[in-house]
Amino acid sequence: MVFHPPERLPKLPPVPDSITLEEFMSNEQYGRYPLDQSRSPYTCGLTGKTYSAREVKQRVDFLARGIGKRLGFHPHQDTAWDRVVTLFSLNTIDYIPFTHAVHRLDGIVAPASAAYSASELEHQLRSSGAKALFTCTALLDTARKAAKAAGLSEDNIFILSMAGDTGSPPHTTVDELISQGRQLPPTPPLQWAKGQGARQVAYLCYSSGTSGLPKAVMISHTNIISNVLAGCVGEAPTRDELHITTQVALGLLPLSHIYGLTVVALVSQYRGDEVIVLPKFEIDSFLQAVDRFKIRRLNIVPPILISMMQNEDKCRQHDLRSVKFLYSGAAPLGKELVQDALKRYPQWRVGQGYGMTEASPLVTSTDELDVDIGSSGSLVPGTYAKIVTPDGHEVTAYDTPGEMLVQGPSVVLGYLHSERANAETFIWDEDGRWLRTGDEVVVRKSAQGNEHWFVVDRIKELIKVKGHQVAPAELEAHLLTHPAVYDCAVIPVQDPRAGEVPKAYVVKVSSATAGNPDEEIAQALEKHVQDHKANHKWLRGGVEFVDAIPKSASGKILRKDLKERERARQREEGAKL
The missing domain is CATH 3.30.300.30 (ANL, C-terminal domain)
Known part of the structure; x- marks a missing residue:
């Protein structure tokens, strides 16, 4: 039995497959919220530094020119695999715009977790074939050790500026590359053939998959574009009903993680929202940002909500009345914890999303006006699912547990250099290619009659x-x-x-x-x-x-x-x- 998104949701519109993610995000022709009516896409939650949507688009253009000149990246020569760049940084307002600049050069971005040790980063540099490493001063020591071990020249290490940076950085900064790019001729536009966006990798994101060591997940431009569209059109009816044109959202989760990258940053930017960027979670700076910027949507993971419940006195010292929707992902949010939070903050709606790096990532999502506590919401537009029991039988009834299989345009190309993992994770049947999630789920109907997905836990x-x-x-x-x-x-x-x-x-x-x-x-x-x-x-x-x-x-x-x-x-x- 194949499960479908709720009928009340709009269908997924046609997904462009011959453009880069950068063009999709910056060109109003592809449906993004008008640039001049958008909020500033990314604002530093510590200093308030920001750029308008149009300024961000211009900075991406200049940065692409600067990177292309410095690294000798010529889009019409060689392949995208000759233009792989690793991004190893805490969250900054230039994090996402930098990735767009690389895409404009027909390159690939390999985000690396800021929690990596030098040996872990070295592994990613080697396995991805990175030609350059962009980092921040807080992680520079680790970046240098990893680059040296991987044989990457220090001349190919660059710095993203952050709040609190002092003195003159020992490497060229993104701002310097932008300044240099202003003096250079425009980067020639890419002329992709139909379907190239579906074949070409935009991000190499590292994931453990359903088992084993971290592997490089090849995520195409079309994979990400389809997931951004799914996230936007899936919430459009509710935003209309609640009279939300644009809103302010929290950008605290690591942008190196697919949840922060797509669901928090790219979806928000596309629909004209503002993301308040924080480099890491600290309860005081977090609460100050919510208060100062009047954040409406808190994109979190369970430990953040736990910390809020454990620091009730600090929470009371700040005005949190702007918060209307608390949206959790990356790990299950327990029903008891949600009920505790709602007792303290009855004005909140608390929902969850479920996804995987291998699905770019969003599979299910909670609608603000259709919350079923404990569920991860309903399938997003364009995504289909099956439930399979351990003996291989398809589940056809509600409240029957089994492994979730997922299908849709956001299911990724596969793992880089890992045929065994590809064979284990991506399977074929009479209905096409499916992603094995490795998660046990059950489906139940909400009070509104929509199918909601409850993720029990990782099967393993x-x-x-x-x-x-x-x-x-x-x-x-x-x-x-x-x-x-x-x-x-x-x-x-x-x-x-x-x-x-x-x-x-x-x-x-x-x-x-x-x-x-x-x-x-x-x-x-x-x-x-x-x-x-x-x-x-x-x-x-x-x-x-x-x-x-x-x-x-x-x-x-x-x-x-x-x-x-x-x-x-x-x-x-x-x-x-």
Whole structure:
């Protein structure tokens, strides 16, 4: 059975397939909100520095000229693979415009997580074949080490300016390239053949996929364009009903991550919104930005909402009345956490989106006027899905779990140099090519009669207790409602009778646990689960207290790190016997 987007949503319009993403984003001919009526696309949340939409378009033009001259990038020579550039930076207002400048040169951008170590960045430089590295001063030491190890000349390292930069940068800056570009002749327009946008890579984004080490995902220009259109037309009816022409959105999530790149930045820019850019999450600067810029839409990940709930006193010191919609992604947002947030902020609507790098990324999204707490919303226009059970049968009924398969124009070209991963992740049947998500889902109808998708958890993360499946995300969401828990993660541990049982790693709230022995707190948390969850979901693996839960830059819990910690503990205990 193939599931479709709700009938109430507009159909996905024809997707241009012979232009770059840069032209799609800057040319009103392709439906973007008029430049002169748009808000400033990107504004620094620390300093207020910004450029108008038309100024951004001009800066992209000049920057393309400067980069082309400096790096010898000639669009009509060689291929796009000879013009791969790695972008290793914290969020800045020039982050997205820089990527557009590279696209104007018929090049490829490989965003790198700002959390990378030098060895991780070196791997990406080598695997992508990067010819240059753009970074920021805060990450320059790591960038230099990685570039040296990868054999990349320091002459090909460049700097994106950020708030707080002082002195003269040791490398050429983006602003200097723009100044140089002003004096150069225009870059010749690209003349792409029909379908070239669907074949040519725009971004190399690194993802673990459904298994294994991070791999370079080849995302075409048309993949991204289709996802931007899906995000815009899917929300258009509600924006009309709420009389939203343009709005101010939070740009805190890493722009190197596909969620921040597409859903937060590109969708907002295309529809004329303003993105308030922050380099990283700090509760004080975050709240100050919401207050100062009157942000309406908070694009977040679950840890940010958790921090808000844990810092209620600080939140009260700021005017947050501008916030109407809190939109979470990258990891499941627990129902209990949402209910807690709505008790404190009843004027909010809280929704989620679901996606993958391999889908560019948006697959499902919550409509502001059709919220079903705990769901990740409905399929976005142009996207179709199936649910398949472990034995390969297609699900045809609601509330029946299985793996989600996805199809649509935003499903990417595949992984670079990884045929095995391609064969495992992208499969064919009589209905065409499908993306295996690796996530267990169920579909239910909302009060308004629309199909909503509930993501249970990663299939590979599910804990198997005597044949029962236990989703770590469900237990984590429940534990977070306990006043002693600041943060937590749940993993499986081996058990001779049950096969596996859940174990919780917990970061305590110091003010709520002071003077209480860890053993008593652990017992209270175990009882908290026992009082509300089925027997097979109890924390029979115990509770262990830690200083921090390991997470990726996008907020996903790195359970593999905790599993390795548990294996090390078991080895140590075994050695003592």
